[in-house]
Amino acid sequence: MACSWGPGKPATTFVMLDSSGEVLDVLYTGSLTVRSQNVNDQQRKKNDQQRVLKFMTDHQPHVVVLGAVNLSCTRLKDDIYEIIFKMVEENPRDVGHEMDGLSVVYGDESLPRLYENSRISSDQLPGQSGIVKRAVALGRHLQNPLAMVATLCGPGREILSWKLSSLENFLTPDEKYGMIEQVMVDVTNQVGLDINLAASHEWLFSPLQFVSGLGPRKAASLQRSLVRAGAIFTRKDFVTAHGLGKKVFVNAVGFLRVRRSGLAASSSQFIDLLDDTRIHPESYGLAQEVAKEVYNQDVPDDANDDEDVLEMAIEHVRDRPNLMKSFVPKQYAKDMKKENKTETFIDIKMELIQGFQDWRKQYEEPSQDEEFYMISGETEDTLAEGRILQATVRRVQAQRAICVLESGLTGMISKEDYSDDWRDVQELTDRLHEGDILTCKIKSIQKNRYQVFLVCRESEMRSNRYQNVRNFDSYYHEDRSSLQSEQEKARKEKELAKKHFKPRMIVHPRFQNITADEAMEFLSDKDPGESVIRPSSRGPSYLTLTLKVYDGVYAHKDIVEGGKEHKDITSLLRIGKTLKIGEDTFEDLDEVMDRYVDPLVAHLKTMLSYRKFKRGSKVEVDELLRMEKLEYPMRIVYCFGISHEHPGTFILTYIRSSNPHHEYVGLYPKGFKFRKRMFEDIDRLVAYFQRHIDDPQHESAPSIRSVAAMVPMRSPATGGSSAASVGSGWGGSTNSSEGGWRGQSFDRDRSSTPGSRTGRSDYRNGGSRDGHPSGLPRPYGGRGRGRGSYNSGRGNNTSNDRQDSGYGTSSWDSGAKDGEDGWSNFPGAKVQNSPGREAFPGGWGASGGGGGGGGGGGGGGGSGGGSSWGGVSGNDGGGNDSGGWGNGSGGGGGGSGGNWGVGGSANDAGTDIGNSGWGPSPKRSSAQPQAATGWSGGSGGGSGGGGGGW
Structure with a gap:
């Protein structure tokens, strides 16, 4: 039974064929494929299902072939299977053994459609509609593909319209038909032709023209003679009764089968x-x-x-x-x-x-790939990863857009794949609308769901990452040839650079008359932090500092020379009277090394030896951090790594739940710049990051050509710059002064330049502002009522201004120093501690100030007690105190803020501004000391109220 899908006009059509390919019955079902939930439509569909059930019960098909033309055929196939199951369940006695294991297979309709529109179809099936002709050809092609293909090789040569290869356009029609004819001759003579069966079913005569010794004219004449006779009983009759010449007979007779079939099957005449x-x-x-x-x-x-x-x-x-x-x-x-x-x-x-054994490959049901290409109408050449195509937007959601391709397949575009600046896109509905036509590239194909994942980022559209190499010759190596051309180009550029290279008359231990490539080669076997000063390609008024940041990563900094006589060539070749890096001026190269390079290198080596620094590319560091997260799932793990895309900067990578987040840290002579703040050491940076992890970020990734560096002030005793110029040395910039670092990385395995390069921060998915990094909810909606820090406390603070935290050692995921404790006992949100550290026994290791507080108790006496989780220490002698996340104790004149529990109260009416970090603010009181009750209660200090802890 053959089925051809129809949209309604014409209707989906079922045709029953016998074993010889002749039409037995036809059924039209106009509502079988209806998807409407309308009651009337559903009733019509049910009626059609009953008609198909009766049709199949009456004829007992051995196999059902369904023409695969579009996605509707997948649902039609399910409908047919549903009818078969229903037939077996309701009428098992009516189902013959022929229908055991009845399967529905897809068939390619490309050739049946050619037959439908051919002249020979009208001769063979007069009076039948086009869709019936198509269904008949579909069934016959499954029964006897040789005869069906040969049918289209008649005088009209319809077979030439059958697409066989993506390269066939290079052939003329005659050349293509010549190749088809050659294949048909080989297969026909290999298989043979049953003459008596063909005499009863004329469509089976189509391969006769390809029998050796015949041809279209002789085959047509022999066919007419055989049809008139009705049957043949011996091969000799080809000569005696049907006028075949002796030479033609000798050539052709070995491929003509004479057997008991057709009309001869009922004859008693002897057949050899x-x-x-x-x-x-x-x-x-x-x-x-x-x-x-x-x-x-x-x-x-x-x-x-x-x-x-x-x-x-x-x-x-x-x-x-x-x-x-x-x-x-x-x-x-x-x-x-x-x-x-x-x-x-x-x-x-x-x-x-076994006479005339068929050596052809046995029929196999189409594979999933073959079904996909039949239903989509595409090929492996027209629909493959890396192909550029157009898609029409059908529905837009917040995070993805659903499109339809020209073939009817569904295309999916996620927000991340829509644009390079996707982080600036809140929802795709702001950018896309139904009906928009997009030019996209195929990212991947999900064949089992008939979905195509698309990408239309400009960077991906320009790249060849998803290039399809299926049809590339095995000896064609584009990468090799392009690599050779690039190497040749680089060699010529080196030669050209040497021609334009002007050596300078400069004597200094760090200066060498070498090119940029030679400088990097010179530093290649040196340790990170080694540098060399060399002539600049920009001219005699510039020098370049080349610094080895890491293995394979080099940065170049322009030094502008001043005070030169441009008319004097000798003056141009000597070093300038002043040297300028950004807005900072230096007298000579020694001062550049002392005030700029040496501090910069010191901070570089500090970072490279930091306990949380990890080697490797961005992708490798991400993978290491994921493994660490799997080992400690309740911790917020983080680390620092080298930025290969922006030499001279570092990447701070952290994982809150599952996905790595990245932020950039700039390297400066004065320290590290993070989120537009300068930090003298890494621990302060980490402490600030831990406390402000949820702050929204709007910084872009550092530019490779960044601007002026921050240089430490020179002391008045030695002269030099009187003030520091705040700018960007290796990373982002804050002014527009001239000069900047130019980075170069030789890490082939590094990840692609992050999206923040376009002006966005890599910080994303930060979660709710009301949430804590650990995942616990923040009290008061996440808005701290004090200025508690993650750091350990500092004692003896007599200042009355509000200190921002960040000057103690973080105990968040890096571990702490000097006996200060981390978050190791934080219930439900255990954050990683540094190796080899022990938590303070009995609590979180708060350091009491002055009169001395316990591990979780209040400080008393002359100075306030510090909070437990890194709060600023209590004030000495009436100063203000701000609590951290642990228990706080009041100072001599001010009460400390509590944390997450209940705050303590002071015994003095002094200016109490000791608010808690995230807990309620403490109360002023001139009464006796009171111990506020927390989860575990705290004791009163010598002169301040004890704050409750957990």
Whole structure:
């Protein structure tokens, strides 16, 4: 049974064919594929299902072939299976054994559509509609693909419209038909043609023209003669009864089968069994000798005469093919002294075992890939990863857009794949609307769901990352040829640079007259932090500082020379009277090294030796951090790494839940710049980061050509710059002064430049502002009522201004120093501690100030007690105190703020501004000291109120 999908006009059509490909019945179902939930539509669909059920019950098909033309066919296939299951359940007695294991297979409709519109279809199926012709061709193509293809090789040559290869356009129509004809001749003569069956079903005569010795004209004449006769009973009749010439007969007869089929099946007339083999009539005598030899071995005493024995021998051997397996053609030919007939004896043996055995590959149901390409109408060339195509937006959601391709496939575009500045896009609905047409590139194909994932970022559209290399010749190496051309180009550039290179008359231990490439080669085996000053390619008024940041990562800084006489060539070649890096001026190279390079290198080495620094590319560091997160799932893990995209900067990578987040840290002579703040050491930077992890970020990634560096002030005793210029040395810039670092990285495995390069921070998915980095909810909606820090406290603070935290050692995920504790006991949100550290026994290691507080108790006496989780220490002698996240104690004149629990109160009416970090603010009081109750209660200090802890 063949089924061709129809949209309604025409309707989906079922055609029942017999074993010879003749039409038995036709059924039209206009509502079978309806998807409407309307009651009337559903009733019509149910009626069509019942009609199909009866149609299949009446005819008992062995297989159902469904033309695969679009995605609707996948639902139609499910509907047909549903009908089959219903038929088996409701009427098991009506289901014959022929329908056991009945399957629905997809068929390619490209050739049936050609047949539908061909002239020969009207001759073979007069009066039938186009969709019926298509369905008939679909079924016949499954039954006998050779005959169906040959049908389109008639005078109209419709077969030329059948697309066989993406390269066929390079052939002329005659060249293409010549190749088709060659294949058809080979296959037709290999398979043979059943003459009697074709005489009863004329469409099976189509391969006759490809039989050796015939051709279109002789085949047409022979076909007319055979149809008039109705049947043929011996091969000799081709000459005697059907006018075939002797030479043509000799060429063609070995491929024409004469057997009991068609009208001859009901005849009692004798048919020679050898006429249904590939054995040529000229070799019938040899075949009879072989059959007799085998027969005599099996039946040694046969009293029949020789002629009867020959007939019986052939029939005996054909019915018992195992007898022929013991026959050795080579030995027999040698014994009979007919060595020149050895190949003939081999063929005779094969044909007597099974005449006209079909050596073609057995039919297999289409694979998932084949089904996908049939349904989509695409090919591996037109729809592959890396292909650029157009998609129409059908529906837009916040995080993705659903599109439709020209083939009807569904295309998916995520927010991340829509634009390079996707982080600036809150929702895709702000950018896309239904009906928009997008030019996209195929990122991946999900064939089992008929979905295509698209990307339309400008960077990806320009790249060839998803390039399809399926049809590339195995000896074509574009990468190799392009690499050779790039190497040749680089070599020429080096030669050109050497020609334009002007050596300078400068004497200094750090100066060398070398090019940029030579400088990097010179530093390649040196330690990170080593540098060399060299002439600049910008001219004699510039020098360049080349610094090795890391293995394979180098940065270049312009030094502008001043005070030169441009008319004096000697003056130009000497070093300038002043040297300028950004806005900072230096007197000589020694001062550049002392005030700029040495502090910069010191901070660089500090970072490289920091306990949280990890080696490797951005991708490798991300993977290491993911492994660490798996080991400690409740911790917020983080680390620092080298930025290969922006040499001279570092990447701070951290994982809150599952995805790595990245922020950039600039390297400066005065310290590290993070979120537009300068930090003298890494611990202060980490402490600030831990406390402000949820702050929204609007910084872009550092520019490779950054601007002026921050240089430490020179002391008045030695002269020099009187003030520091605040700018960006290795990373982002804060002014527009001239000069900047130019980075160069040789890490081939580094990740692509992060999205923040376009002006956005890599900080994303920060979670709710009301949430704590650990995942716990923040009290008061996450808005701290004091200025508690993650750091350990500092004692003896007599200042009355509000200090920002960040000057103690972080205990958040890096561990703490000097006996200060981390978050190791934080219930439900354990954050990583540094190796080898112990938590303070009995609490979180708060350091009490002045009169001395316990691990979780309040400080008393002359100075306030510090908070436990890194709060600023209590004030000495009436100063203000701000609590941290642990328990706070009041100072001599001010009460400390509590934290997450209940704050303590002061015994003095002094200016109490000691608010808690995230807990309630403490109360002023001139009464006796009170101990506020927290989760575990705190004791009163000597002169301040004890704050409750957890």
